[in-house]
Amino acid sequence: MAVHIAAAHCGCGAAAVSGKAVMPFRLDAILKRTGGASLVTNVALVNRPRGHASSPPLRGRALPTLRGAGGSGGGGDGRG
Secondary structure (H helix, E strand, O other): OHHHHHHHHHHHHHOOOOHHHHHHHHHHHHHHHOOOHHHHHHHHHHHOOOOOOOOOOOOOOOOOOOOOOOOOOOOOOOOO
16 A cells, blocks of 8 residues: 555656645545555545544544545545
């Protein structure tokens, strides 16, 4: 997974992505590089029980509806 994360990080610079658009760009790049497997992992992390020892709670925010497994759902430009 570290290889995919590093590639997504480098891709931001190559595509001149910055600001709020960085995270959607990285998530979409990782999704594409893993053939969709990273989506399953990310959804499981968000849906884990509150108070899980590995990370802070999500403060009651709901997971946005995912619009298909082929992308980040927001267009990758940070506006969605």
